[in-house]
Amino acid sequence: MEPLLRVTAPTLDVVAALLAAEGPAWGLQLIKVIGRPSGTVYPILERLERQGWIDSSWDDDAERSGPRRRLYEFTADGRQAAAELIDARRAADAAAARPAPRPSSRPVTS
Secondary structure (H helix, E strand, O other): OOOOOOOOHHHHHHHHHHHHOOOOEEHHHHHHHHOOOHHHHHHHHHHHHHOOOEEEEEOOOOOOOOOOOEEEEEOHHHHHHHHHHHHHHHHHHHHHHOOOOOOOOOOOOO
């Protein structure tokens, strides 16, 4: 598995949605959940798969009408790395949201 070199907000959205999914998720499902366009979501899924974070397979539900779905789910290492990535981002967001310390009104002495 390769590390992600570019982690954008849409990438974080896709990773978080896949983590939250109960079982494999398909592209259109992820698009609806995160509200990003297909031209953003599918390239991210392809990159995650190419780098070994997720695996994909075709849905084989013969009773379901409509086109076949491509299902995506994390590899074991990918799930762990994704959880760490999301945790690190939440910690960074929390740190950024904390108010900066107020400057002291005392004069500076040397």
